[in-house]
Amino acid sequence: MTLTAKITLHPELRIAQIDRRIYGSFIEHLGRAVYGGIYEPGHPTANADGFRQDVLELVRAANVPLVRYPGGNFVSGYNWLDGVGPRSARPRRLELAWRTIETNQVGVNEFAAWSKQAGAEPLMAVNLGTAGPEEARSLVEYCNFPDGSYWSDLRRSHGVAEPHNIKTWCLGNEMDGPWQICHKTAEEYGRVACETAKVMKWVDPSIELVACGSSGRGMPTFPDWERIVLEHTYEHVEYISLHTYYGNRDGNTLHFLAMSRDMDRFISTVANTCDLIGAKLRSKKKINLSFDEWNVWFHSNEADRQIEPWQEAPPQLEDIYTMEDALLVGCMLITLLKHADRVKIACLAQLVNVIAPIMTVKGGGSWRQTIYYPYMQAANFGQGAALDLHASSPLYHDTGFDAVPYFEGVATWDEAPGSLVVFAVNRNLGEPLALEGDARQFANYQVVEHLVLAHPDLKATNTLDHQPVVPRSSDSAQLVDGKLFATLPPASWNVIRMKKKAGD
Numbered sequence: 001m002t003l004t005a006k007i008t009l010h011p012e013l014r015i016a017q018i019d020r021r022i023y024g025s026f027i028e029h030l031g032r033a034v035y036g037g038i039y040e041p042g043h044p045t046a047n048a049d050g051f052r053q054d055v056l057e058l059v060r061a062a063n064v065p066l067v068r069y070p071g072g073n074f075v076s077g078y079n080w081l082d083g084v085g086p087r088s089a090r091p092r093r094l095e096l097a098w099r100t101i102e103t104n105q106v107g108v109n110e111f112a113a114w115s116k117q118a119g120a121e122p123l124m125a126v127n128l129g130t131a132g133p134e135e136a137r138s139l140v141e142y143c144n145f146p147d148g149s150y151w152s153d154l155r156r157s158h159g160v161a162e163p164h165n166i167k168t169w170c171l172g173n174e175m176d177g178p179w180q181i182c183h184k185t186a187e188e189y190g191r192v193a194c195e196t197a198k199v200m201k202w203v204d205p206s207i208e209l210v211a212c213g214s215s216g217r218g219m220p221t222f223p224d225w226e227r228i229v230l231e232h233t234y235e236h237v238e239y240i241s242l243h244t245y246y247g248n249r250d251g252n253t254l255h256f257l258a259m260s261r262d263m264d265r266f267i268s269t270v271a272n273t274c275d276l277i278g279a280k281l282r283s284k285k286k287i288n289l290s291f292d293e294w295n296v297w298f299h300s301n302e303a304d305r306q307i308e309p310w311q312e313a314p315p316q317l318e319d320i321y322t323m324e325d326a327l328l329v330g331c332m333l334i335t336l337l338k339h340a341d342r343v344k345i346a347c348l349a350q351l352v353n354v355i356a357p358i359m360t361v362k363g364g365g366s367w368r369q370t371i372y373y374p375y376m377q378a379a380n381f382g383q384g385a386a387l388d389l390h391a392s393s394p395l396y397h398d399t400g401f402d403a404v405p406y407f408e409g410v411a412t413w414d415e416a417p418g419s420l421v422v423f424a425v426n427r428n429l430g431e432p433l434a435l436e437g438d439a440r441q442f443a444n445y446q447v448v449e450h451l452v453l454a455h456p457d458l459k460a461t462n463t464l465d466h467q468p469v470v471p472r473s474s475d476s477a478q479l480v481d482g483k484l485f486a487t488l489p490p491a492s493w494n495v496i497r498m499k500k501k502a503g504d
Contacts, residue, residue: 002434003406003432003434005393007436007484009422013390017384017385020383021123025066025350026292027111027350028075029070029072029074030098031313032315032362037351037358054360056118059358062376065121068170070083070108071173073097074095076129076180084108090103096181100309100310100312112143123345127172140166144163144203144204145203171193175212176189210239217266223273227273227277230274235281243349244293248298258400264335288344292349297349298319299321324458326371326374329371333375337423340386356369357376370469373493374423374493377423377451381419383414384413384419387410394407407488411423419500420499421495421496421498425494429458436483439482442482445479447484450475454491455469484498
């Protein structure tokens, strides 16, 4: 007997308008993300700025709207002045977060130029580890003030006449973590974040700020960290951050694919904590969420332990992703969209070479990892409003997450162009899942494409020379008399695209 999941597609099941920044990513001065990733002077495809055009093409194809920079753990020991001015005068530094040599050949101006070429806006992080309010407000002035002040004129002297107008900023990174340079208690961080936010906004009142939340739901200080930090910063910031990574360390794929449910709980707890503090402060303001680090990360852990310290751009955190990793990334994307009412920014961490959808060979080619495809398809097709599906699905039992549905899904509806998309994962590893949808409110639509990402070997990976895990078209989806029918293959990511019929 075929297992069946049922959904309802209805405009009144609208969750929220999707903020395009939910499809953001992340570039840190870590491993080969910058040097040998986005930047490689002398590469056959490099432009005059040293940026690899093959990488830029893949970033543009993924429709990446925002990229967080320059870290990450790196930022807590970073002096942004090291990365501006003549390259020949920039210092080589011992980079303590990842124990490498930082050449500073790429800095804020180069990254802003790359972002413009990529069609993305920067999400700039400031150092609240070894630095503080003075360095942060100076950086805002350098980046955003037009001219006639010390820091804006310094930027102009560096050949950048027009301000970068960076609108979103992170107040440090993972300051709750003992691994972080100049780790702080919640009280210590809350105070410095509040004062930093004030001076940054005095320089440019138009900017939006992200306070550091917990670096994971499993932190011993969670969610008390959020409570204390927000008591200090609530009226001065717009977002609080969340970070999470998952891995299939014990080989239990069904448990691994259920880990997006942990992400769901994380989001709900942080949102509730924000609202608690808002109520306590009697504020009319709502704090939204920036899930600015999320991904699968575990494959490279052992290799990273073998790396000799103090190299320039060694191959760090180079996870090679499998088919099952792409399924969890799909589930995590769906989870973010289900919380589009509160999650306004999210960053797949990271973008190139470092736990990344895009990989490169120094002096050679680049390719798409398995996780590239759900990320790219969501960013390209998931526009408009997110719709709850009111799904019912067969379940399986998991000791960590109790009853887990085989079907994981969400829809997006962009009313003006008449675009309706269902994103769905079938967690069942051995059987297809029949999908039945009540789509009477979209009876004037038709299926234009059903894309499937699946492979019989869940450990299959892509390489430069061999790409077995790629989307294919399926003809199983039909919308007939207001009813949607489709077959979701075992262990598959699915994108069912529907359009309003011409003339309707």
